[in-house]
Amino acid sequence: MVGRKLLVNGRGSTILGVMPPGFQYPGESEMWVPLVFSPQDLTARGSHGLEVLARIRKDLSLEQARADLGAVARGMIEEVTSYHYAQVNFAWISIPLLEEMVAGVSRALWVLMGAVGLVLLIACVNVANLLLARASARERELAVRTALGAGRARLVRQMLTESVLLAMAGGLTGLLLARWGVRGLVAMAAASFPRVAETEIDPWMLAFTLAVSLGTGLLFGLAPAFRASGAVTGESLKEGGRGASAGMSSERLRRALVAVEVALSLILLAGAGLLMKSFLRLMNVDGGFRADRVLTMHVSLPLAKYPQPAQWRAFYRDLLDRFRKLPGVEAAGAVSALPLTALGGSGTTTVDSPAVPADKASFEADWRPATPGFFQALGIPLLRGRYLDERDTDTAAPVAVIDETMASTYWPNDNPIGQRLKLGGAQSRNPWMTVVGVVRHVRNRTLEEPSRATVSWAYDQRPFPSLAVAIRSARDPRALAGTVQRLVLELDPDQPVYRIRTMDDIVAESVARRKLAITLLTIFAGVALALAAVGIYGVMSYFVQQRVHELGIRMALGAGRAQLMRLVIGQGVAITLAGIVAGLAGSIALTRFIRGMLFSVPPSDAPTFTMVAGALALVAVAASYIPARRAASLDPMAALRQE
Numbered sequence: 001m002v003g004r005k006l007l008v009n010g011r012g013s014t015i016l017g018v019m020p021p022g023f024q025y026p027g028e029s030e031m032w033v034p035l036v037f038s039p040q041d042l043t044a045r046g047s048h049g050l051e052v053l054a055r056i057r058k059d060l061s062l063e064q065a066r067a068d069l070g071a072v073a074r075g076m077i078e079e080v081t082s083y084h085y086a087q088v089n090f091a092w093i094s095i096p097l098l099e100e101m102v103a104g105v106s107r108a109l110w111v112l113m114g115a116v117g118l119v120l121l122i123a124c125v126n127v128a129n130l131l132l133a134r135a136s137a138r139e140r141e142l143a144v145r146t147a148l149g150a151g152r153a154r155l156v157r158q159m160l161t162e163s164v165l166l167a168m169a170g171g172l173t174g175l176l177l178a179r180w181g182v183r184g185l186v187a188m189a190a191a192s193f194p195r196v197a198e199t200e201i202d203p204w205m206l207a208f209t210l211a212v213s214l215g216t217g218l219l220f221g222l223a224p225a226f227r228a229s230g231a232v233t234g235e236s237l238k239e240g241g242r243g244a245s246a247g248m249s250s251e252r253l254r255r256a257l258v259a260v261e262v263a264l265s266l267i268l269l270a271g272a273g274l275l276m277k278s279f280l281r282l283m284n285v286d287g288g289f290r291a292d293r294v295l296t297m298h299v300s301l302p303l304a305k306y307p308q309p310a311q312w313r314a315f316y317r318d319l320l321d322r323f324r325k326l327p328g329v330e331a332a333g334a335v336s337a338l339p340l341t342a343l344g345g346s347g348t349t350t351v352d353s354p355a356v357p358a359d360k361a362s363f364e365a366d367w368r369p370a371t372p373g374f375f376q377a378l379g380i381p382l383l384r385g386r387y388l389d390e391r392d393t394d395t396a397a398p399v400a401v402i403d404e405t406m407a408s409t410y411w412p413n414d415n416p417i418g419q420r421l422k423l424g425g426a427q428s429r430n431p432w433m434t435v436v437g438v439v440r441h442v443r444n445r446t447l448e449e450p451s452r453a454t455v456s457w458a459y460d461q462r463p464f465p466s467l468a469v470a471i472r473s474a475r476d477p478r479a480l481a482g483t484v485q486r487l488v489l490e491l492d493p494d495q496p497v498y499r500i501r502t503m504d505d506i507v508a509e510s511v512a513r514r515k516l517a518i519t520l521l522t523i524f525a526g527v528a529l530a531l532a533a534v535g536i537y538g539v540m541s542y543f544v545q546q547r548v549h550e551l552g553i554r555m556a557l558g559a560g561r562a563q564l565m566r567l568v569i570g571q572g573v574a575i576t577l578a579g580i581v582a583g584l585a586g587s588i589a590l591t592r593f594i595r596g597m598l599f600s601v602p603p604s605d606a607p608t609f610t611m612v613a614g615a616l617a618l619v620a621v622a623a624s625y626i627p628a629r630r631a632a633s634l635d636p637m638a639a640l641r642q643e
Helices: 039-043 062-084 097-102 106-137 139-147 152-189 203-230 234-238 240-244 248-283 309-324 404-410 477-491 503-510 512-546 548-556 561-597 606-632 636-641
Strands: 005-008 011-014 294-300 329-335 345-352 362-367 382-385 399-403 420-423 433-439 454-457 466-473 498-502
Touching: 106 152, 106 203, 106 248, 106 512, 106 561, 152 203, 152 512, 248 512, 248 561, 248 606, 294 477, 294 503, 309 329, 309 466, 309 477, 382 404, 399 404, 404 433, 404 454, 433 454, 466 477, 477 498, 498 503, 503 512, 512 561, 512 606, 548 561, 561 606
Parallel strands: 362 454, 399 433
Antiparallel strands: 005 011, 294 466, 294 498, 329 466, 345 362, 345 420, 382 433, 399 454, 420 433
């Protein structure tokens, strides 16, 4: 490819180099061209649209570089303040590139890693509990081995070998399933997490899985192995089958382990519940627009082919007219940047308002040049005055539409319609624009936070070559995608159209990272809940199995089936309640780590904790019900005869 020609923005370009496979620049860049500054660019202080990457000298620290940049910034503040005749404040923020890339995902990744660890811990506790029960049932077997000369070390080694083999078999099965799991994760997270496409099963992952499997097998097999080997006595041989019944200490340990499972499950369920509640509240936030039935696309006119603003106006006017004539199209318009895309410009804006002191009259605002029909296409409500329309041509008096935030801030006691504002500082030579309308505040960057005050001016009066087009349709907007591309090519066969997607897709992409974290955490919480149910069921089943004789005596003394069911279910609920109490305390302590991922929900949200605790209690009742039914269906005479 090196040396070949490309047509870039209407100009011929030569390919100088190709980046290596797997290279991913922070952002969406796929091609780089030289950035050339004019003398005016080098002296302009109002344009903040560039990102600077710098490699710090080896003999300097990041803190020293930040101090140097701070000194330069203070000098620039003095220069810009003298130009604006008002106090201006800004800073240069220096962030390590890796930190910049993962800034929005690092907390979510750590939370998900913690959730994975909790699920693994719950599974290991469950297996340890089952191994304890199995060891109690094998007490007579171990006593025979001891009588035949096996020492305690050999018994421990045997049981540890069994637990390690079990853990390794589970790890191997997990690796086999991980092939599909990794593919699904990459597909889900492709648009949400940086460099996730590089995720694969590599030797490091194999080694990690081996180490975790071996470690968990040894760690969680130790307690059952030592307890079983230490409980072997001569009485175990004498008592026969009855000697296999567990002692009180062993039973207490198993119940404690189940309570630990319940507590850990509650922590995961509480985290998932808080994030789910946050997500639902976020999706109910009024973004200031209606996303349904809107198709969007981007068009960027190359300056080599369209050098004059008059050509830009003519192209977009003709294009939007064609779109509006399509069957089913209700409105069509264009703007410099769509909501929730984190794009678009901003700059110093000055208002002429008696309610604002002179030193507060210049401020930073979002700038959005818009064509007639844009506000209608996105369903942005008009609160006062009128929308931009066909009267607002390049020869008409300059006009603007502002949002309710700007209106309430700078004209709190006056009607903003007819008031004046301009782009730039107080000394700017830009013309004053008359406010002709006030619209709902639109969240331009994220749904979580309101944007800055926004001013939208008539596109024809200050045009741009690149615009995002929005088309509101009476039916599924995706059906228009092919047609709108064809109409663009009819106007200019060489003009590309890109980022064709619905507004619903844009909203979904803006919350995709949060949604993925919630989905994965909910899956982990569901697995934890299932493991807790299995643990409760196992303990209650073992309880019934080991106390058949006792239950027969209770029935012989007059206990009814309902009483036996209450006894068994009560045992399960008691264990669960102990775990719930511990889990609530742990949840309150640990949910603070997801505070930054919550929206309009406190980390100690009582309704969420109450709902999660109630769900766990219901699971405990359900898991105890089958063993309780088994206990209630025992034949009293057969139970009394059992040893």
